Amino acid sequence: MKPHHLQAGDPIPVGPASAPGRRAEARLVFVRGGGGTVLSRQHVPYPFHVTRAFRMHPDGPDLATLYLQSASGGLYAADHLGLAVEARAGARAHVTTQAGTVVHRGGAAASRQDTALRIAADAFLAFNPDPLILFPGAHLALHTEIVAEPGARAIVTESVACHDPAGQDRPFDRLSLNLRIADPAGRILVQERGLIDGAAFAAEASPLGPHRAYGTMVLIGPPEALPAIPFFQAEADAAGCFAGASPLPNGAGLGLRLLAIDGGHLSAGLEAVFRTAFRALSGCEPGRRRK
Amino acid sequence: MLADLIALQQADAAFPSGSFAFSNGVEGLAAADPGFGEAALARSVAAALAFRWAGTDRVALILAHRADGDAGRLAAIDAAVEAASMAEPMRTGSRRNGASLLAAHARLGTPGAADLRRVVREGGLLGHLPTVQGALWRALGLPERSAALVSGYQFASGLTSAAVRLGAVGAIEAQRVLSGALPLIAEHLERPVPEPEDGAIVLTGLTPFIEIAAMRQAQAELRLFAN
Numbered sequence: 001m002k003p004h005h006l007q008a009g010d011p012i013p014v015g016p017a018s019a020p021g022r023r024a025e026a027r028l029v030f031v032r033g034g035g036g037t038v039l040s041r042q043h044v045p046y047p048f049h050v051t052r053a054f055r056m057h058p059d060g061p062d063l064a065t066l067y068l069q070s071a072s073g074g075l076y077a078a079d080h081l082g083l084a085v086e087a088r089a090g091a092r093a094h095v096t097t098q099a100g101t102v103v104h105r106g107g108a109a110a111s112r113q114d115t116a117l118r119i120a121a122d123a124f125l126a127f128n129p130d131p132l133i134l135f136p137g138a139h140l141a142l143h144t145e146i147v148a149e150p151g152a153r154a155i156v157t158e159s160v161a162c163h164d165p166a167g168q169d170r171p172f173d174r175l176s177l178n179l180r181i182a183d184p185a186g187r188i189l190v191q192e193r194g195l196i197d198g199a200a201f202a203a204e205a206s207p208l209g210p211h212r213a214y215g216t217m218v219l220i221g222p223p224e225a226l227p228a229i230p231f232f233q234a235e236a237d238a239a240g241c242f243a244g245a246s247p248l249p250n251g252a253g254l255g256l257r258l259l260a261i262d263g264g265h266l267s268a269g270l271e272a273v274f275r276t277a278f279r280a281l282s283g284c285e286p287g288r289r290r291k
Numbered sequence: 292m293l294a295d296l297i298a299l300q301q302a303d304a305a306f307p308s309g310s311f312a313f314s315n316g317v318e319g320l321a322a323a324d325p326g327f328g329e330a331a332l333a334r335s336v337a338a339a340l341a342f343r344w345a346g347t348d349r350v351a352l353i354l355a356h357r358a359d360g361d362a363g364r365l366a367a368i369d370a371a372v373e374a375a376s377m378a379e380p381m382r383t384g385s386r387r388n389g390a391s392l393l394a395a396h397a398r399l400g401t402p403g404a405a406d407l408r409r410v411v412r413e414g415g416l417l418g419h420l421p422t423v424q425g426a427l428w429r430a431l432g433l434p435e436r437s438a439a440l441v442s443g444y445q446f447a448s449g450l451t452s453a454a455v456r457l458g459a460v461g462a463i464e465a466q467r468v469l470s471g472a473l474p475l476i477a478e479h480l481e482r483p484v485p486e487p488e489d490g491a492i493v494l495t496g497l498t499p500f501i502e503i504a505a506m507r508q509a510q511a512e513l514r515l516f517a518n
Binding site: 191192195205208214230242249250258259 | 346373376377496505506
């Protein structure tokens with residue numbers, strides 16, 4: 001019998017209600033206070049862990065940088081983790097990670113990670129976690145939702161790469177990528193849904209071409225603040241990526257796609273374009289991220 | 292029988308659909324890879340069919356066909372196509388190709404074409420290609436399955452004929468690639484498109500390689516195609 005690969009258009013499998021797996025929802029709220037940006041609310045249940053907010057930008061002392069960590073070593077089968085980050089009026093925050101997050105072997109129900117970002121009109125939020133690393137048999141559903149008020153500034157990335165610790169190039173199981181950008185009234189500006197299985201991801205006729213790591217970055221902000229497209233392409237190319245950028249639908253901002261042969265090159269490319277994006281949208285020289 | 296003949300007419304490259312102006316990323320792929328030839332074209336066509344046409348264009352077209360001329364529903368489908376198209380060259384290409392097809396049908400007097408064109412001009416509809424195809428082909432009496440079939444064939448043949456005009460492959464090579472794509476189209480056509488109970492329009496796609504190629508080509512100084 002011919003194997004059926006999961007393809008675009010197929011329904012996204014949903015596991016049984018009783019599927020094992022952790023449920024956790026974390027929430028971070030950044031506000032302007034005392035001349036800087038502070039965390040006014042911090043609900044971080046296991047397996048989430050966050051560092052304190054660092055001041056890493058000498059020319060932007062009001063900008064808070066916070067590292068998000070996984071206390072459990074990654075995402076496991078049927079986990080359903082939610083993270084909500086809000087940057088309220090005047091707040092300027094950068095949320096990142098220190099390393100890639102491993103997605104372990106899954107089952108019928110996806111390991112699901114939901115990220116909800118909300119940015120006020122005069123706030124800035126950079127959210128650039130390192131790539132999610134799909135181990136053999138991983139089944140990941142990634143949902144990212146951004147609600148930006150007019151005038152808000154944001155940089156958001158989502159990226160994936162594959163790795164087989166045994167060095168046998170065994171594929172992940174399934175991957176579902178969902179990105180939505182909406183305005184505060186609920187009008188959908190961007191709605192992407194991608195669905196692929198590991199065999200198709202690594203196949204000769206892969207929609208990634210010869211590449212095996214993939215990332216998307218969206219930049220939201222006033223058109224005059226967004227960097228010129230050729231800059232991004234040149235920087236990503238120099239880091240060993242194949243990248244392109246274009247305006248997003250409905251005037252939502254700028255969208256970048258990056259492909260690379262592996263997670264290392266993808267991270268280098270994302271970091272290069274992130275620095276340009278950060279400089280343009282925050283007005284600050286990006287601090288050197290300690291890893 | 293008449294519906295079959297109408298389907299052939301719509302799929303005919305001689306029909307003035309305006310699609311000749313669009314490579315849908317093939318020009319960018321050829322520009323990025325000096326060795327782009329038959330094998331690379333076959334891989335690209337297979338990937339684009341599975342990860343763009345099957346879950347986005349085909350679904351939008353079928354839902355537009357079922358809309359039976361309901362302008363509000365067509366506008367919702369059109370908005371979903373727009374929101375799902377992050378790469379601007381693909382997005383604008385789809386709208387421009389839809390406008391060309393609509394212009395041809397309005398001149399031919401296809402039922403409903405002039406009204407649909409007016410709605411697009413007044414801003415009530417963006418006029419993406421699959422939305423326009425679904426609406427027009429329903430008006431011409433094509434059954435849903437035939438409409439999806441013509442759409443799939445045109446999607447693949449558009450990519451292969453663009454490769455010929457770019458000089459990346461010869462006519463025989465292009466037909467070989469197209470022949471290889473036909474079973475894939477047939478397989479995708481077997482997948483049902485359930486009518487969503489809540490009316491939600493769910494489009495899926497994942498074609499970063501061809502989209503990046505199209506984005507980069509949009510920055511090029513010299514281009515043969517619109518995308």
